[in-house]
Amino acid sequence: MAMVTGADYLKRIAQLESTIWIDGEFVKGKSTEHPAFKAVLEAKASLYDMVLDDAHADILQASDKNANFSFEIPRTKADLTKRRKATQLWAQSTLGVLGRSPEYVNTMIAIMAGAKDFFAEDGKEYGESIQSIYERAVKNDYTFTHTFVNPSISRKPFYPDGESVEQPVAAKIIEENEKGVVIDGARLLATQGGITDELLVLPSAAFVDSDYLFGCTVPSDTEGLLFLSRPSFGKETQFDYPLSATLEEGDAVVVFDHVFVPWERVFMYRNEWLMSQLFARTGIEAFLLYQAANRQIVKTEWLLGVAQALVDTLNIGQHTHVQGKVSEVIVALEAMRGFVYSAETQAQANEYEIMVPKLEPLKASACYFQMTYARLIEIIQLLGASHFISAPSKKDFASPIAGRLERFMRGEYTSAKEKTKLLRLARDLSISEFGSRQMLYERYFFGDPVRVASGLYHFADCQKQKYVEWVQTFLKKMD
Ligand SMILES: Cc1cc2nc3c(=O)[nH]c(=O)nc-3n(C[C@H](O)[C@H](O)[C@H](O)COP(=O)(O)OP(=O)(O)OC[C@H]3O[C@@H](n4cnc5c(N)ncnc54)[C@H](O)[C@@H]3O)c2cc1C
Known part of the structure; x- marks a missing residue:
């Protein structure tokens, strides 16, 4: 299969049986026909059609022509240039407004698979997991949403108030057996939650113990998985609301109600050291x-x-x-x-x-x-x-x-x-x-911008130091 048409993509999403609640109502029937989701799914379908259009194939298909560009692991600077052009081409067709075109999370899956040895440091089964997640995604031309933020009842930095063993707030591991793990609790926030093939769950940076440290993927219609979507900002009339009517994506809180995840879908598990290295090293x-x-x-x-x-x-x-x-x-x-x-x-x-x-x-x-x-x-x-x-x-x-x-x-x-x-x-x-x-x-x-800026401040430390030394050299000459 590897590269699907827009129509095939819509057909597949229509078959998903995700549990989505929106504005007090359970979404019954096909999400592709629901007024909150129909337009954005059609916009994404048009991206898939572009990939198969000969006019764009050189840019939007991977070099081996077996997948769309998002699954290609860049090995050279030319690969990066191609990726830039492809991302911009898809973005042009959605005005740069569609935050989650398929390549946003697909790229993460591809890069993590490229760095599978990183996950294998904790056991070769974790490297094999991310590789098979990637291969399945490529084969089926999947789309994902992702979640890695814990809900917080108070503004305490690391521990969601009200957490209890019986009723966790933030999603955590509550059971493990030879077949897999059971996750209970919630995560925010998944853009397009419930209307992508799968959900990528990354370890949350805000944890109190290793129960919160897991990385896995699950199909959106996994038993026990609930998407609590906010009311739609979509509108019917394109003349009056040209963007709301065509590119409204939806965002959902994700609830794991005793969700079982088999080991072959888990690629990170209770490893604080690897978690701290995940974003930079891979x-x-x-x-x-x-x-x-x-x-x-x-x-x-x-x-x-x-x-x-x-x-x-x-x-x-x-x-x-x-x-x-x-x-x-x-x-x-x-x-x-x-x-x-x-x-x-x-x-x-x-x-x-x-x-x-x-x-x-x-x-x-x-x-x-x-x-x-x-x-x-x-x-x-x-x-x-x-x-x-x-x-x-x-x-x-x-x-x-x-x-x-x-x-x-x-x-x-x-x-x-x-x-x-x-x-x-x-x-x-x-x-x-x-x-x-x-x-x-x-x-x-x-x-959060404050913490993103703080991250840059600390990340750029060695360079800052180099310039401080330059200034100090100058100051010394002033004596
Ligand atoms: C439209 C939208 C779509 C999103 N889609 C996704 C998605 O698809 N997947 C996903 O995983 N996430 C998604 N996010 C969530 C995003 O990752 C979070 O919004 C972001 O990490 C900030 O967390 P928060 O919203 O809980 O804000 P908070 O962390 O609660 O921050 C709220 C305010 O408190 C301040 N604050 C809180 N704690 C601290 C602290 N320790 N130090 C300094 N200031 C602090 C912040 O500066 C901010 O002003 C989305 C968010 C939005 C708005």
Whole structure:
């Protein structure tokens, strides 16, 4: 099988019998027909069709043509370049807005399999587990969501208050036998939870003992697995909500109600030392950030297009502060491109012969974009001002007031309808529920910005020291 069409993908997801609760209701029947999930699944299906399209095959298929690019383990810098182009091509078709296109988690599975010897340090069975998880994913062209954050009842850093042996809050191992382990408790937060083939569970960094340290995959319709999805921000009318209507992904709390996981699906188990090394030594941190930064480049290109289109349509480009605001978007775009090129040109093969982009610029890109995205959205708001509030709806244009709209709401060079389409798009990006969730996503999907910045501070320590010594040498000469 190896590479599926969009239709095959949808057929497979329709057969999943995941337990999903959304807005107080149990999702009955096919998720592919549910109003909360239908649109995003179709958007993902179109990504699979692109892979099989001859026009894109060179970029979107792995070099051996047996899988899509996300499963290819990069061995050379040319492989990285190809991966960058592929990620950006998929992102262009979803405007950089779809956070979880299949390659985000697939890449993690591929890189972990490439570094299977890392897991085998704890026993060869763990190396074999990650390898067979990878092979199954490639063979079936799977998609995953993932979860690695413990829910916390209080803001205590490592221990979720209310935890008890009988009723754990954070998902933990409560039993093990010769066949596998039993997990009970919850994790947050799985974007697209319940509507991907499988769920990747990574060991949580916030643990009190080894009961919380496990890495595994489970099919989304595993018995006892529940996805508590937030109410959908999706909308029906594409004219009024062009993004909410097409790219709303959903996010779910994941509950493990005595979920049994067979040993052959467990690739990390109760090993604190390996857990502490997982992200850096295998290379998955760099690859996750590399995927994210490439998607964010495309998203910034899209935002630049929206910003300039607003400037043209509202005819406000003569004001220097407006020019300055669009320039800020250009600066963000060039900065993001710079981070990626820096990471790519400084890439080095790791101990598993995986060509890993340099982590430091990518960590910097994560810090930068977590904060900058909010400013980019603010710029869209400042350019659009009250035009977003007065923008009419599709129904207005089909009503008796349409003529008045054409008279009062048109642009200098555009019809009222054309102008409204742009305003509704910019509005959906910047002030809708969907747009606000995008802001939270860019801030938090890789972790809390404060702690991500703190991670960079500590990671860059050796370089900081080098520059401190430079300054000290200079100071000595001043005596
Ligand atoms: C839209 C969206 C989608 C997501 N999708 C996924 C997904 O698919 N898979 C997944 O695993 N995760 C996902 N996440 C979760 C993401 O990983 C977490 O949001 C992130 O790790 C931060 O954790 P938290 O939300 O629990 O915030 P908290 O850790 O509770 O932080 C809340 C606030 O308290 C402060 N704070 C808390 N503790 C500390 C501390 N020790 N030191 C300093 N400040 C502190 C933070 O700075 C922050 O301001 C998603 C998040 C969002 C918003």
